[in-house]
Amino acid sequence: FKMIRSIRGTPEVLDSALKALKEWNPPEKGFRRIIFIGCGSSYFSSLAGNHVLLKGSRVESHAFPASEFMLHYRELAKDALVVASSRSGKTGEVIEAIKVAKKKSATIIGVTCNENSKIEEISDETIVIPSGEEPNIPATKSFSSITFVLQGIAVKLLEREDKLKELEAIKPTVKKILAQEDEYRPIAERLVSKRVFVHLGSGSGYVVALEGALKFRETLGLPNEVFPALEFRHGPVALLRGVKGLQPILIAPKGDSTDALKRLVNDLASRNADPLVFTNSGIFENCVRIPWDGSEELAVIPFVVPIQIIAYYLAVLSGLNPDFPEGLVKVVER
Ligand code: F1P
Incomplete structure (x- = not known):
């Protein structure tokens, strides 16, 4: 593809x-x-x-x-x-x-x-x-x-x-990620039965959440939600009650927001939501490790590439052609 x-x-x-x-x-x-x-x-x-x-x-x-x-x-x-x-x-x-x-x-x-x-x-x-x-x-x-x-x-x-x-340093990091491309397939397999995703992130993690949510929408054609991470607790948390099988995805590059995001993960876990966390910080358990040692400000590309790979695998595992998402036009000229 x-x-x-x-x-x-x-x-x-x-x-x-x-x-x-x-x-x-x-x-x-x-x-x-x-x-x-x-x-x-x-x-x-x-x-x-x-x-x-x-x-x-x-x-x-x-x-x-x-x-x-x-x-x-x-x-x-x-x-x-x-x-x-x-x-x-x-x-x-x-x-x-x-x-x-x-x-x-x-x-x-x-x-x-x-x-x-x-x-x-x-x-x-x-x-x-x-x-x-x-x-x-x-x-x-x-x-x-x-x-x-x-x-x-x-x-x-x-x-x-x-x-x-x-x-x-971003290019060698991306090369490392691409060399382990196959490791993202089981993650997509774990996600493929979920039909509603909530993408969460803070700072550069929020940018990745927005782009990740867009990739999931384009390749799967399904609705999803995206919030600055802590905003999730200000109302959207009600989705956990109403939407069965809701899957939170948290983008957590190490930086100013790490402690707050760790508390959010604990909060979600206590509500029986099981967030899938992408991080380069050592304080999260059961997470997808991103091999980025640089700053939070420049974490967008190292974090977005694994999400793109997962969006691709999700489409393929769902029997969809990721290259021709329905409704996606070449250019919106008018
Ligand atoms: C903007 C854009 C793309 C999107 C799709 C529709 O295009 O929204 O981001 O993937 O192709 O158009 P552009 O101005 O970046 O070419």
Whole structure:
């Protein structure tokens, strides 16, 4: 299947992304704020870039779905740097949002996987990382490459040389994960009878939860839920009573949220919910170990790749073709 071949191609696109990032220098002009925009997976990449900037707390920044930015928050584009991402480079809402931002005198950096696309034509500068991923299969290596570039832009804006080194450690980590690809199949076998998933995460773990939930929806065509982890206790916990066989999936990269997430796991266990925890922290038991030693801010790619592999296995085990999810169009142009 193309989806698994695409996931296996992640190390290669990370190389191109690193090369492109090394060649990119932040504009010299100062900006009032930084705004990341995109649709679908590219919006989640935008959240990943914004998370790195927010944790650095040196500059005001936001991430919006391109549509929400265009419809409600366009005034924020005044004297801003807008980083617009799109795998295809031609999603209608992203293109419209760029035009709107330009009218407010924003500087636009486009990020795309497609050469000579519309986004390149209308942005002030464009970072192109050709991924070779066909646009009507679920975004996997393209998600990782765009996320990598946006995190890199954030790190460069923060002038964090140490974090650039850490970004370079992502590729060997992904290679390690791909070398043990088969180990994720039994996890998918354990999950395949579950029909409702609740994806939970905090910080970069929340970005992975959002993207993981989208992959599960695209490949399985089933509804699922996704919450910032601790929000689950503020109402959604009632799902445990109403939905039989509900499976919580918790994305828990080691960092500021670890202790709080451990308490959440204990809480869920006391309610007979058995969360499947993905973590690189030693304090969780019975979990899926992610071989990432870097920071929480840059954990998105090492944590998302195993989830992509599991989404693929889940589709195959359910007798579905992951390459042609029903209803998934190549590009939403209008
Ligand atoms: C945005 C997007 C994809 C999604 C699907 C529909 O596309 O929402 O993230 O996987 O293909 O379009 P793009 O602007 O990143 O090309």
